[in-house]
Amino acid sequence: MTSETTGSAIGAGGPGPGGVDDGGPATRAEVCVVACAEAFRGDGEILAAGIGGAITVLAARLARLTFEPDLITHDGVCLLTGDVPALGEDPEVIEGWLPFRDHLWLVLQGRRHVMLGASQIDKHGNTNISCIGDWARPKSQLLGVRGAPGNTVCDPTSYWIPRHSPRVFVPRVDMVSGVGYDRAAEAGASATRFHDLRRVVTNLAVLDFGAPGGAMRLVSVHPGVTVRDVVASTGFDLALPGGGTVPETRSPTTEELRLLRETLDPASLRTREVPG
Template identity: 55%
Template sequence: MSEQTATNATRADYCAVAIAEAFRGDGERLCNPIGNLPLIGGRLARAAFEPDLAITDGLATLTANTPAVGRPDTDRVVEHWNPYRRMFELLWNGRRHVMMGASQVDRYGNQNLAAIGDWHRPKAQLLGFRGAPGNTISHTTSYFIGNHSPKALVESVDVVSGVGYDRAAELGPETSRFHEIRRVVTNLCVIDFEATDGNGVNCARLRSVHPWSSVDDVVAATGFELAVPDEVPESRAPTTDEISLLRNEIDPDGLAAREVPNE
């Protein structure tokens, strides 16, 4: 594919590419993103540079092509029947990378999808724990947060749905065997967990900033101490070929822009 950088990329395009980059190197793993922009980014990875990724149609099959997100009637090339019970055959050996949303994420990658406020009398009831505990213990997990703010990136999550590095370390080496919180992609930046705290536990590090953002913007919008390297690169721009894939094949209805507006 062409490596020529696109000049017409939107903020949503940058986020889609950052999500795609989270799946780089995953090879034949099941790419299992949840939500429109994660789906768009995961399918972009498959179409652009990770052709061996296994992707689902969101229902009961794995597809050999890259169907458009949000169009269930899009023509699919089915390569594998994959109902719910068969999914576990792909999951038992940890060969999966799931990207979920998060209402809260903290410095160690603990995630909250369940409730805001005190557990006994929460201010807001959210989706619930869903599959987050098993996802984070058994598989590589990443998160997408469309509104980077101190309310979303918090010092301590109100409820632990997904397990972060500090809690995984407390559970022992068997838990850490498959545990990996790889990335948090937001509308301002990309965060990884390649820094360590004073006890040697992995913690959040600023990996790159999107071109409309800055290190100061990210630090001000983050509710915990974020490790910031001396030099923070700008997030990779989409190529012209990737823009073509996004516009014409993967996201023809512009769903990504609804989550990250170009303003």
């Protein structure tokens, strides 16, 4: 471990020198990892598929090492890992093989919970990773729809959005890549049969689609974030939880912090994705 790993923490204190957990409060990145890990709670023996980057991969691995031990995790390429390596490290034990073709088949089969990214997301969970502007001649060509259409109508799907802003949380996405509740309903029974958007985790909050008609609802705000921050960063009307009070996203436990800081991400790649 190097001294570079001392990320700035929210509030007083923080991780001690070298990033070793000395009981200092969790950073925002750590809160986000745990909030993403919570998306996998109860999933059992299915593949936890992160879309890549630090936070979602750490989330799946942390869930497996703590409250969801039967979860299946992969190395980011095509190996199912028998152990739970640190971010960027190769597994020592391999328990399965999942080349792209089998991964595409597994999407159809459904024993998989995926945490996707989105360049745009709307009130009903339609998401866009394809292009910005008119599809016929986009202002900005992005990835293409990739697997988002099939993932969202076949598998439990959650989203990780590292920068919660009105540019991402938009009234209407430019190209529906991932299918939201309204569009699935319009498309009919085959589209809704396995459609199941679970939660959206951002750098500010946790949201779900529990409002009437499958509309987005604020579930909790991360420590240090206000409801007003979240509302101001969302480009559509956001439903608030019943009762008027918005809970705070749970903080990582001491054991979760230790696993993140010492075992899973000693180089603190998580703070590159979510600074501060």
